[in-house]
Amino acid sequence: MHTPVFLNQVMESLGIKRGGQYIDATAGEGGHLKQMLLQGARVLAIDWNPEQITALKKQITDQNVLFHCGNFADIETIAGEKGFAQVDGILFDLGLSMRELQNLEKGFSYKRPEEPLDMRLNEETQLTAAEIINRFSEEELADILAKNSEELYSAKIAKQIVEERRIQKIYTVGQLLVVLDRSIGGSSGSNEKVYARIFQALRIAVNEEPDNLQKALAGGMKLLAEGGKMVVITFHSLEDRAVKLFARRNHIVEKRIEVKSPHSFERSAKLRVLQK
Numbered sequence: 001m002h003t004p005v006f007l008n009q010v011m012e013s014l015g016i017k018r019g020g021q022y023i024d025a026t027a028g029e030g031g032h033l034k035q036m037l038l039q040g041a042r043v044l045a046i047d048w049n050p051e052q053i054t055a056l057k058k059q060i061t062d063q064n065v066l067f068h069c070g071n072f073a074d075i076e077t078i079a080g081e082k083g084f085a086q087v088d089g090i091l092f093d094l095g096l097s098m099r100e101l102q103n104l105e106k107g108f109s110y111k112r113p114e115e116p117l118d119m120r121l122n123e124e125t126q127l128t129a130a131e132i133i134n135r136f137s138e139e140e141l142a143d144i145l146a147k148n149s150e151e152l153y154s155a156k157i158a159k160q161i162v163e164e165r166r167i168q169k170i171y172t173v174g175q176l177l178v179v180l181d182r183s184i185g186g187s188s189g190s191n192e193k194v195y196a197r198i199f200q201a202l203r204i205a206v207n208e209e210p211d212n213l214q215k216a217l218a219g220g221m222k223l224l225a226e227g228g229k230m231v232v233i234t235f236h237s238l239e240d241r242a243v244k245l246f247a248r249r250n251h252i253v254e255k256r257i258e259v260k261s262p263h264s265f266e267r268s269a270k271l272r273v274l275q276k
Contacts, residue, residue: 004031005233006271009257010091013231013273016041020088023079023223025072025216028097030056036091037062044084046072048122052097071122073212076219090220093233094213095269108203110195113174119199119206129202133170138162148201148210148238151194157183200236210242217246217274224276232272240270247274 004010010032014022018040024033027045029052036043042064047053053069066082072092079085096108107115107129117129132144141158145151160183161170170176177195184194204210220230234240247254253275 004029005093005095005269006257007031007035009271010093010231010233011035011039013257013271014089014091014229017088021084021086023075023084023087023090023220025075025090025220026093027056027067028052028093030059032091032093033065034060037064040064044068044079044082044087046070046075046078048072050122071212073215074219075216076222079219079223085223086225087223088225088228090224090228090230091233092213092216092220092231094239095233095235107173108199110173110177110192110199113172113177115173116171117173117176117202119203121207125207127206129206130169130171132202132205133161133176134165144205145198145201148204149197150238151197151201153184153194157198159183204238210238213239213242214246217243221250221252221274221276226276228276230274230276232274234270234272235268240272243272243274247272252276 016022016036016039020041022036022041023044023046024036025046027033027047030045033043033045033056037060044066045056046068047056048069048071050069053067057067068078068082070078079087105116105118107117107119117133119129132141136144138158141161142155145154145157151157157180160179164170164179164182170179180194180198181191184191217230224230232243234243244254246252255273257271257273
């Protein structure tokens with residue numbers, strides 16, 4: 001298990017109280033969760049990926065944790081059903097876990113050309129990245145890519161995708177990379193930043209991340225006791241902006257904690273604390 005992002009800062013921000021009730025809404029590989037339990041918290045651990053929940057149940061047998069496989073957009077309902085109708089703190093770590101990034105069947109990473117373009121965090125979700133690529137109109141594709149990644153070449157890429165799929169459907173990571181190279185020129189080595197943005201855009205669309213995040217933030221605030229804190233770790237500017245605007249619109253006390261990290265994956269990460 002890798003060390004979770006901002007572990008110390010998250011624990012300090014949550015201010016874990018022994019016997020207090022907390023929700024880890026993105027349990028992942030359990031790094032933050034285990035630290036919460038070590039500090040005496042009672043925790044509801046939620047993850048949308050059933051494989052993650054199965055793995056966590058094998059690793060963690062602490063009686064102070066309850067596990068639930070579900071979408072954090074439903075956090076208010078899930079918490080009510082599990083006896084966590086009022087909590088002292090909630091954590092949302094919006095980064096994908098290493099397990100998900102390395103899953104050979106998902107196609108989250110552009111570095112695995114043989115993988116299918118799936119990108120679903122939960123297989124009950126109907127829409128896949130391949131279906132977006134092969135079925136959506138040029139205008140719809142351009143909008144998804146621009147809105148979810150702010151990629152400057154979105155329109156050009158969408159046009160190339162539509163032209164290429166008329167000849168051959170695009171089902172794998174490798175096929176999509178070829179299309180991206182053809183649309184913007186250059187070599188695979190020089191286009192990695194574009195790859196990363198396009199894969200981010202597709203993942204966001206497949207999993208309806210903006211809508212789910214808004215529902216999760218709103219539901220989470222209702223669950224917090226007075227003075228309770230919601231800690232949110234974001235990994236790209238769109239997420240961070242959404243959290244900041246949510247706090248502003250709802251007149252919520254919010255602060256951003258700056259943390260410098262030597263790890264490339266964590267350099268884009270930002271931590272915000274919202275207090276009720």
